[in-house]
Amino acid sequence: MHDIYDFVSGPLVWVSFIIFFGGILYRLISMALLAKKKDIIVYEYMSLKYGLRSILHWIIPFGTVKWQKNPIFTIVTFTFHICLIFIPIFLFAHIILWKESWDISWWYLSDNTADVLTLVVIASCVFFLIRRIVLPEVKYLTSISDYVILAIVAAPFITGFWTYHQFPGFRVMGIIHILAGEIMLAAIPFTRLSHMIFFPFTRGYMGSEFGAVRHAKDW
Amino acid sequence: MVEPAIKNNNQIDKVVDEGIDTGIARLTPEKIEQVINKVLKTETGARLKTYVGTCVHCGLCSEACHYFLSYDNDPKFSPAGKVKQTIWELLKKKGKVDPEFIRRISRIATTECNLCRRCAMYCPFGIDIAYLMTIVRRICHMLGVTPRYQQDTAHSHSATLNQMWMKDDEWVDSLFWQEEEAQDEIPYLQIPIEKEGADIFYSVIAPEPKFRAQLIYQAAVILNVAGVDFTMPATPGWDNSDLCMFTGDYEIMGRLKKAHFETAMRLKVKRIVMGECGHAFRSVYDVGNRWLAWKMPPIPVTHAVEFYYELIKEGKIKIANKYEGVVTFQDPCNISRGRGLHEMARYVVDATCEEFVEMHPNREHNYCCCAGGGVINAGPPYKMKRIKGIRIKAEQLFAAKARGAKVVIAPCHNCHGGIDDIIHHYGLDMELYFLGDIIYKAMEKPA
Numbered sequence: 001m002h003d004i005y006d007f008v009s010g011p012l013v014w015v016s017f018i019i020f021f022g023g024i025l026y027r028l029i030s031m032a033l034l035a036k037k038k039d040i041i042v043y044e045y046m047s048l049k050y051g052l053r054s055i056l057h058w059i060i061p062f063g064t065v066k067w068q069k070n071p072i073f074t075i076v077t078f079t080f081h082i083c084l085i086f087i088p089i090f091l092f093a094h095i096i097l098w099k100e101s102w103d104i105s106w107w108y109l110s111d112n113t114a115d116v117l118t119l120v121v122i123a124s125c126v127f128f129l130i131r132r133i134v135l136p137e138v139k140y141l142t143s144i145s146d147y148v149i150l151a152i153v154a155a156p157f158i159t160g161f162w163t164y165h166q167f168p169g170f171r172v173m174g175i176i177h178i179l180a181g182e183i184m185l186a187a188i189p190f191t192r193l194s195h196m197i198f199f200p201f202t203r204g205y206m207g208s209e210f211g212a213v214r215h216a217k218d219w
Numbered sequence: 220m221v222e223p224a225i226k227n228n229n230q231i232d233k234v235v236d237e238g239i240d241t242g243i244a245r246l247t248p249e250k251i252e253q254v255i256n257k258v259l260k261t262e263t264g265a266r267l268k269t270y271v272g273t274c275v276h277c278g279l280c281s282e283a284c285h286y287f288l289s290y291d292n293d294p295k296f297s298p299a300g301k302v303k304q305t306i307w308e309l310l311k312k313k314g315k316v317d318p319e320f321i322r323r324i325s326r327i328a329t330t331e332c333n334l335c336r337r338c339a340m341y342c343p344f345g346i347d348i349a350y351l352m353t354i355v356r357r358i359c360h361m362l363g364v365t366p367r368y369q370q371d372t373a374h375s376h377s378a379t380l381n382q383m384w385m386k387d388d389e390w391v392d393s394l395f396w397q398e399e400e401a402q403d404e405i406p407y408l409q410i411p412i413e414k415e416g417a418d419i420f421y422s423v424i425a426p427e428p429k430f431r432a433q434l435i436y437q438a439a440v441i442l443n444v445a446g447v448d449f450t451m452p453a454t455p456g457w458d459n460s461d462l463c464m465f466t467g468d469y470e471i472m473g474r475l476k477k478a479h480f481e482t483a484m485r486l487k488v489k490r491i492v493m494g495e496c497g498h499a500f501r502s503v504y505d506v507g508n509r510w511l512a513w514k515m516p517p518i519p520v521t522h523a524v525e526f527y528y529e530l531i532k533e534g535k536i537k538i539a540n541k542y543e544g545v546v547t548f549q550d551p552c553n554i555s556r557g558r559g560l561h562e563m564a565r566y567v568v569d570a571t572c573e574e575f576v577e578m579h580p581n582r583e584h585n586y587c588c589c590a591g592g593g594v595i596n597a598g599p600p601y602k603m604k605r606i607k608g609i610r611i612k613a614e615q616l617f618a619a620k621a622r623g624a625k626v627v628i629a630p631c632h633n634c635h636g637g638i639d640d641i642i643h644h645y646g647l648d649m650e651l652y653f654l655g656d657i658i659y660k661a662m663e664k665p666a
Contacts, residue, residue, distance in 0.1 A: 035266070037264065041509065042265065058345075137287070140295070195275055218583075
């Protein structure tokens with residue numbers, strides 16, 4: 001088991017980070033080149049001012065009519081996305097790993113806070129799952145891949161929680177946790193999780209069209 | 220778990236449409252595959268790829284769509300639901316689809332979406348679903364599968380450069396006729412034809428001379444009283460409308476807009492002022508110019524609403540008697556979401572009407588009339604589907620009526636067609652006017 005642990009916490013970490021950062025770069029550059037060739041319109045109409053104006057409204061909770069009309073979804077999705085990024089970066093256990101490997105460290109969350117936030121993420125995933133099953137308009141759009149993506153995102157948090165609390169089989173679960181995190185990182189550039197990369201561009205482009213050409217708000 | 224993308228259980232869909240039926244009969248699987256892949260390969264790129272790859276199937280766009288809301292939240296009518304039934308399938312099957320599939324996607328893209336762009340304001344990522352639907356329409360056009368009535372309009376554009384099969388002499392004759400009529404009221408009134416160097420080229424859509432000629436009369440009164448130096452051309456290029464933009468016939472769209480801009484250039488005018496039409500504004504200001512590689516129109520383009528705002532604000536038109544009674548106002552998609560003219564419109568309404576009540580939601584968030592985007596032009600076979608698909612607007616209007624509104628002002632020809640049908644079908648018993656109608660009634664005219 002030590003061998004497996006060494007493998008997933010050593011070379012595989014490198015592999016996943018390389019796929020993550022390399023993948024992001026690849027997707028961005030290849031899309032930018034494709035746009036240059038086939039959608040020159042995007043370069044012509046993209047406006048920094050109006051693009052940022054739109055993005056700003058959409059990344060502020062309740063900053064748009066849409067967010068205001070769906071308060072529960074808004075609270076869940078914002079909390080979920082913030083925790084999703086925040087927890088792995090500021091988790092004490094993760095910072096220890098950085099410290100041991102590279103002797104670097106930064107501010108961290110207290111274990112209790114991280115524990116609660118993890119539960120928030122898991123609960124949010126359950127919320128998204130139920131929404132997918134219950135709401136007809138979401139169910140209609142749902143395919144197996146949507147459940148797989150949700151599982152990819154939920155897995156690191158469920159396994160992390162398990163491991164931290166040393167529930168039965170936590171040693172194996174710890175390995176699965178690392179693996180799950182790596183799978184998620186590697187999946188981001190190449191699945192619909194790539195909305196993390198492309199959100200600023202799709203929203204920014206729509207904001208530019210609405211703001212600079214159509215003199216209207218898009219929120 | 221996964222529902223089939225295509226369910227043929229919609230009674231409203233079982234209509235005879237010669238344009239679509241004949242087009243379908245000519246198709247072979249090979250031709251379909253070849254055309255789809257050609258359009259996808261040569262005409263789409265990063266936008267399509269990003270939009271499809273970024274959509275997380277969250278369904279948040281659903282409540283943006285008046286079809287979805289009016290058809291009791293039927294998922295098939297949600298914006299992403301329509302993308303699922305069309306674009307996702309086309310991509311998944313790499314164009315290997317049968318003629319019946321083309322029939323279905325043609326109906327979805329041309330009669331179940333008004334390209335109103337409201338969903339772009341409800342998708343957190345700003346995915347341009349209207350753009351995705353235009354890709355479907357383009358594919359159907361290239362396959363020769365277009366609703367017959369729409370295609371007839373496109374043929375008219377192609378043959379005459381106007382939407383209504385009007386002959387050149389009929390057009391000029393209509394102008395003379397309205398000039399003469401209006402001279403009974405204002406003796407010095409003129410509709411200057413072919414006046415080179417005028418400040419303004421006043422352009423209209425072909426239905427105005429064809430069957431709403433009083434709008435030309437009223438515009439002539441407004442322009443003359445305001446002392447505006449304007450002209451109207453005697454040649455093709457006078458019509459600013461463009462149904463080819465909606466059928467996916469971009470080649471003809473380019474010809475239409477080129478003729479329109481070149482007419483303005485030939486007359487050496489300073490700008491084009493257009494009548495109260497939404498789709499034509501979209502074509503001249505936003506879409507057609509791009510096809511001709513003009514980032515913005517080569518000559519300034521002003522919509523009637525903005526022009527009225529100028530005239531009233533600058534005191535060129537004075538209001539004698541405000542229109543009595545309570546009015547409400549329909550924000551046309553193509554000039555609110557399409558040009559942000561909603562505040563100017565309200566300024567004009569306030570200046571000309573005694574009392575105004577809002578419909579809710581309004582401004583950029585207003586619901587489409589369900590006639591735009593070429594949908595009303597798909598004709599009688601789809602009329603009931605369209606009227607049922609806009610129940611939400613009837614509810615908006617009922618609410619406004621409950622607060623006293625007896626009149627709907629809609630500064631757009633498509634909105635007029637759509638709202639007129641809504642008023643009759645849902646028994647609203649409201650009057651419907653253009654902004655020009657109201658100004659004409661309320662303005663100070665020479666004795």
